[in-house]
Amino acid sequence: MFVHWGLYALPARHEWVMNREETTVEEYSKYFRRFDPDLYDPNEWARAARRAGMKYVVLTTKHHDGFCLWDSALTDYKATNTPAGRDLIAPYVQALRDEGLKVGFYHSLIDWHHPDFTIDGVHPQRNATDVESVNAARDMARYREYLHGQVRELLSNYGTIDYLFFDFSYDEDEHAGFWGAKGAKDWDSETLLAMVRELQPDIVVNDRLGIPGDFVTPEQYQPAGPMMVDGAPVSWEACQTLNGSWGYDRDNLNYKSVDLLIRMLVDGVSKGGNLLLNVGPTGRGSIDPRALASLEGIGEWMQLHSRSIYGAGTSQFTAPPDTRYTQRGNRLYVHLFAWPFEYVHLPDLAGKVEYAQLLNDASEVFLQEVDPGQQAMNMTPGGQPAGTLTIKLPVQRPDVAVPVLELFLKPGDFND
Numbered sequence: 250m251f252v253h254w255g256l257y258a259l260p261a262r263h264e265w266v267m268n269r270e271e272t273t274v275e276e277y278s279k280y281f282r283r284f285d286p287d288l289y290d291p292n293e294w295a296r297a298a299r300r301a302g303m304k305y306v307v308l309t310t311k312h313h314d315g316f317c318l319w320d321s322a323l324t325d326y327k328a329t330n331t332p333a334g335r336d337l338i339a340p341y342v343q344a345l346r347d348e349g350l351k352v353g354f355y356h357s358l359i360d361w362h363h364p365d366f367t368i369d370g371v372h373p374q375r376n377a378t379d380v381e382s383v384n385a386a387r388d389m390a391r392y393r394e395y396l397h398g399q400v401r402e403l404l405s406n407y408g409t410i411d412y413l414f415f416d417f418s419y420d421e422d423e424h425a426g427f428w429g430a431k432g433a434k435d436w437d438s439e440t441l442l443a444m445v446r447e448l449q450p451d452i453v454v455n456d457r458l459g460i461p462g463d464f465v466t467p468e469q470y471q472p473a474g475p476m477m478v479d480g481a482p483v484s485w486e487a488c489q490t491l492n493g494s495w496g497y498d499r500d501n502l503n504y505k506s507v508d509l510l511i512r513m514l515v516d517g518v519s520k521g522g523n524l525l526l527n528v529g530p531t532g533r534g535s536i537d538p539r540a541l542a543s544l545e546g547i548g549e550w551m552q553l554h555s556r557s558i559y560g561a562g563t564s565q566f567t568a569p570p571d572t573r574y575t576q577r578g579n580r581l582y583v584h585l586f587a588w589p590f591e592y593v594h595l596p597d598l599a600g601k602v603e604y605a606q607l608l609n610d611a612s613e614v615f616l617q618e619v620d621p622g623q624q625a626m627n628m629t630p631g632g633q634p635a636g637t638l639t640i641k642l643p644v645q646r647p648d649v650a651v652p653v654l655e656l657f658l659k660p661g662d663f664n665d
């Protein structure tokens with residue numbers, strides 16, 4: 250579970266509100282003075298994540314607005330100096346560990362509050378009249394030191410951190426539209442990454458430092474297939490929102506249905522990826538009922554179907570239309586995005602399946618092969634291409650978001 254939480258939860262109109270509304274640091278400070286998350290209970294967050302079937306949580310330690318949720322020694326712009334009055338990261342880390350979840354941090358490379366971070370085309374002050382003179386007095390080397398120092402704090406003071414999501418680089422060659430774009434050189438990404446690995450040798454780090462990381466991060470789209478970089482397969486994780494915003498966005502009602510979210514999860518796993526699904530808690534620190542309902546819906550499905558997700562990935566077999574395959578060893582999972590009338594036909598699986606059942610209730614389904622030469626007639630369907638396995642389904646679709654068939658492949662008929 251991804252969690253975007255910070256001062257922007259108070260305006261409640263997207264985590265980029267400072268950028269969109271070109272808010273000055275001074276104007277934005279009204280949220281700093283009012284940040285009072287009286288309902289913040291990371292144990293609740295952790296329970297909601299675990300019940301939804303998630304294995305790790307990734308929280309914004311600092312987002313682009315520069316506000317820090319922990320008691321950093323390097324800035325006053327932190328939760329301890331707001332009405333919250335305390336470090337909010339320490340109890341978060343503890344709550345995850347208590348729930349048996351892995352601990353992840355998101356950390357923004359961008360900082361619209363720091364006095365040495367130069368104004369550029371994505372900065373809230375991009376249209377100010379004095380950009381040149383302001384920038385002349387700023388020193389990115391000092392910002393870099395701050396960035397590295399804060400990452401050092403985060404990775405030194407909270408025990409084992411399993412996952413780190415840096416965000417983001419916008420080099421000129423990739424983001425031609427932004428003037429003053431920033432990337433690996435500005436962050437000194439090589440040194441930063443080396444420090445991360447030294448402090449937390451087992452951590453996994455994303456790819457947004459402008460240099461390769463451990464996994465790639467498609468955002469708000471579903472890749473068309475397994476992801477590749479320079480022709481080689483790579484680990485990937487799609488980050489997705491519930492409604493198009495990451496931070497709490499009160500009036501944005503563009504919610505994805507639970508069915509769609511589950512199909513996105515399945516689709517990702519069928520292509521060898523993970524899903525990092527976001528919630529944006531409110532300014533009071535709780536996950537709002539709409540988001541909770543989505544998590545609960547996913548959890549309900551996961552309770553019966555997680556076998557088709559955990560440890561599963563791409564299949565050696567090709568899924569027919571309206572289905573997604575995931576595979577783990579000799580188990581092949583057929584996710585039915587549409588419920589056909591009585592029969593589903595699976596190419597190249599004839600003779601390769603020992604037993605098959607619906608996953609939600611372990612009820613047997615029958616296997617057959619239809620002679621390719623069979624002539625269609627009145628009540629007799631026509632033949633299927635050689636090698637096709639036909640499975641007979643009940644007329645009634647199981648009442649789950651995505652029904653799944655679990656196929657046990659015969660030894661020797663699958664790749665480990």
Ligand code: GLC
Pocket residue numbers: 253264265416417468488495
């Ligand atoms: C982005 C956005 C952002 C969000 C992130 C999540 O690049 O800047 O607001 O935190 O993606 O992946």
